[in-house]
Amino acid sequence: MGSGTVVEETLSKSYFKVHSEVCIELMKSVHRVSSVIPQIEAARPRSSAMLALSSLTCEIEKAKQLLHYCSESSKLYLALTSDAIARRCQRSRNLLERSLDVVRNSVPVLLAIEICHIVDELRNAKFILDPSEVEAGKVLRESLRPHLSITVPTERLDIGALKFAASKLHIMSRRDIVIEKRSIKNLLRKVGDGNPAKKERLKFLFYLLDKYGNSIVTEQQENAILSGDKTSEFQTSRSSNDAKADVVPPDKFKCPLSLRLMYDPVTIASGVTFERMWIQRWFDEGYDTCPKTKEKLSHQSLAPDSFLKHEISKWCVEYGIRNIDPSRGAETLCSSESSMSINSLGSLAHGYGDSIYNPDPSNGKVLNDLSSNSIQSDDSDQRCETSTLRTLRSLALLPKLKELKWESQCDVVEDTKNYLDRDDQALGSATFENFLTLLVQFLVDAHDQGDLKAQRTGSQLLLTYVSKNRYEATCFDKGAFSLLISLLDSEVSEQVLATLEVLSAHENCRPEIAASGILGPIFKILGSQNRILQESALKILNNLSHDCYVCQHLIYLGCIPKMIPFLQSSPFTKLALTILKNLCNSEEASASIAETDKCIASVAEFLESASSEDQEYAVAILHSVCHEQVRYCKLVLEESFAVYPALINIKTNGSDKAKASASELLRLFQVIEHDGL
Template identity: 25%
Template sequence: MSLICLHGHGRIDIEERKLCEDGAVVGRVKLLIPLFEEVRDLKLTISEEDLACFNALEAALNNAKILLLLCNTGSKLYLVLEQQEVAKQFLLLAAAFRQALNKPLSLDISDEVREQVDLVRNQFQRSKSLEDPLDAHLNSELLSVLSETHDCSKDKLKGLADMFKFDTARALMKELQALDGMKFYMGLHEGVPSSTWALDGIPINERGFDQLYALLNDLRSLFPSEELEQDGPELKKLQIAQRAGVEKASMQPASPDAGIDKGVLNIPDDFKCPISLDLMRDPVIIATGQTFERLCIQKWLDSGKKTCPKTGLSLPHTHLTPNHVLRSVIAEWCTLYGVEMPKKRAKGSQCSPEDKAAIDELVKKLSSPLSEVQRNAAYDLRLRAKKNVDHRSFIAEQGAIPLLVRLLHSPDQKTQEHSVTALLNLSINESNKGRIMTAGAIEPIVEVLKSGCMDARENAAATLFSLSLVDANKVTIGGSGAIPALVALLYDGTSRGKKDAATALFNLSIFQGNKSRAVQAGVVPPLMKLLEEQPVTMLDEALAILAILATHPDGRSVISAVGPTPIWLKIIQSESPRNKENAASILLALCSYDPEYAKQARETNAAELLTALATSREATNRAKRKATALLDLLKKQGYEDVDRRVEGLNM
């Protein structure tokens, strides 16, 4: 995933895109995503041969990530200068992917995914080095200018600047930064031997670096003096390098201790928090799919706002999911430019002394023999944990979680409600999730879910969802009896309660073992009812859960028994792109394992709607894949039916 995340963060123009062929590589790798998703979601057992294949794939992906990072953030001039060596690396990369995918996988994956893998293998097998006239022309012009050094005419320099789009002093400075970063990354800085290679097969051209620094210094003459003064600190390095010699000049990026100066270092927009506009240190994803710095979005939510700051859309929940892929890419970018990776927020709380004293007193009151004191203390802690991120840490550090878990057994339903809601708010803190699990909270939370008041039941369901965000907890929660209680809430809960139950059931059902539990608990009938409910309130949630359950034999059996083909076709015809995707996924799963269901789909003229979906510009890529696979399946099974009828006549 991090390889794909790199695509689009770069600053290369059309010349470099043709040079480094990154679009083709990323496009092919994207086709492998369904394979990784299916192995992850279905928890498939991997043989030693398949494991060797995945290990080889991992190595190839890592090499691709490094190569693309170099091409996307590196110096335009250096990449053109070494175009043959870079092109050779892409050929070696294609060979690595071919070797990794050479043997067919023995995994029990769907035919659709297997065809995708075969397609990628064939694409890499057809990879070959193509001479690009534009690349050759750029290389020829660059070599011509470098050969003339200081005798190069101003017109020739201007022509070269136009080719490489150095149209402002700022553009020239960015190229200098890229060259600095590439030199630093490839090991050409103080304390690192000049024999160090950044990438196997791409030799370090020390003389080329010297020539390019001199060329950049000459290009200064193309810009007005006021622009040069504005960007003086960086451009002055060119003069220093020219006078003192590049190998002795201090051409490295700013030292880690100097921090990040946004006026000097151009931080990619996707690395900045949309709220603070600073480089993110702990990126997290909210319900709308947008990424923010954890501290910034938490303050936004703590202020009572229930919308996405970037899109303005309402948030169905306020849970934050760490964006590990983006954090990894930011770390690599920081390494490339010699910038210290921003550290996560220091552990421990930053409460005021007054808040600490108040929280300490409230925690003590949780052990009071008076039920009213316990209830009020739980309520106050509930509010503090909701409104303040620092309070969440300090409340847990003071030992409140085991005491709140104990109060879940209280005969007073209000005390139960306040306690389970306090645990819900505390669980927003990632480290508190482990504390809650260690305190043995699951069983009493499930009891509140079964027999508490409606508000307590709803918040118990939300707490289970929050805890299930940790994969290991999905197993524990699924085996605790929580799933039947969540299904019961799906039947008789309020509108909010049903949404809380559905969200928890969706997340728990990602684990393969919980799918059969959900089906046996009777989750399918209420979900099917929600599909036809008017007004539509939970269609998205119901379809998402059914799409997951359809990957399990028990789920397919029950869904096909109660869900006729027209239901899915109606959704494919008129609903949102995501719902169309899930409906197509469900229909494909049912038709793949039930010939009678496939026959019904053919008889209801599904082909027309599926063809429209497969060719729609608005449809998701996954929806198009599912529709295409379903069309192929229906066509294939249709021919088989004809063959069987012909054989019957011949007999």
């Protein structure tokens, strides 16, 4: 152990008031698991692993809440609930291990090996309570049972128990008493009225400390002596429990790829022996070389090494080591196929439910009536557990959304929305090919049924998904765009337009949007009085106008005349000007601009704009128009008398692009005048 680790553990022991060894063990597990999450996210595993990763993140947060609780809670109450704390630590460890087992089958082999090392560390974690703290809690529980009918003899019994517990928990000074009372007050504020039994016990502990705190302090020397012997016993017990962890397998028993004890050794063409699962994963990922010697292999056959397997088994029996099949953990939780079926996804969801609500009895004895109810999860903890389970089940049902009853469909969509809101990257690899079409169909059904809440939830999910998963959104097909048409005049038209704005920024989506028939309703929105919808519609058209193929559709459908109102005293003049600039690269566009009433005059006004960008766009539009035919040059000169001086000014003071276009326009005008055309 390095000096940095020693210092960290020393600080941690002082940080946790009680159960420091247990908390440090859990803290190490949390830090180790947290360190690999960025690598897992970067690998973008498939859907089953994304669900497990979401659960893993939630479990880490719950473990951190537990550690924070142990650092701030009352020493007396922590001792009183010691069994419950140990069970929660064990449960956190088990869920972390279980989630990592699912993830490792969906990431590259080298990352999977690192995850296996972490799983090994989790399995070796021991949550052993300090016997002196356990004894203090036991005495407190016994004394608290009859406290509801307090008499003088019972109170004296409680005072004796309190003094004994305080000595074991190092409550030795007036300052310690003050801190303890403050911690109990904080617990009382948090527990509220939802758990009257816990509230009553805390009040009674506070009463005893408030009335007899000074009496406890006067016996600090005696209590210090009482607490001394058990610590050494605890350290001896812990050392004996760690003895197995110190046994190191011979190198020939370890897989050169994973560096772990082999369970099913096989030999490859290079003559090197590996664990079957890991070398098979190596080959499955396309490697054709030996991981150890780096030589290219003539074949990828795996020859079992029965003799070595027997030797490893004998060694394990001799040292009392349990050799675990590395492939067993993941196989019990997820399908070994490349993609997860809906049945296996549902099983995964129910698996998480079992681990959350039905703890393994082997993790600790059944608590008695008092201790089983002595610690309750925080509201945030319960919400995290419930949310995880609901999310897993809802994601499992997504592909069959249409087959569910309407109320269930709404619940699934809402849970999925909440899931994506919590995690930007969560759903990128967890959805399926027709997810977006299915979601749009749900929106249409909600509209047909008049379910406004479902419309809002579904449209928010759709917008959030396409915004946060821009590369995945390109799978939006023409059928889905066509379904959106009916929603453009609904209560969620704003969200639908915002979604189309995001999608229209995708190069691959633009032709599909143009072919879906949705442009007509968008043009209709331009004529409305709703500024928000108008702005979204213009932004969509602006994005679409960057595609040459789509530009032809826009021109044919009469997009250019619809821009004129926005060029005249509108907050959206820049958008309209940009759309015209993008459209005017074809002869059809130039003709439409020249022949549309007030279009040239409106564009020419921007030649005198204070914005150099507006000037640049206006000059570019006029240059495109005049470049096509001489008669268009005459139209420009006829409709705006201020064109000449404005162009001369731009030629001198404009941007480089504007200067070039202005110079060319002036040249064209001079040619016309010179030739008398």
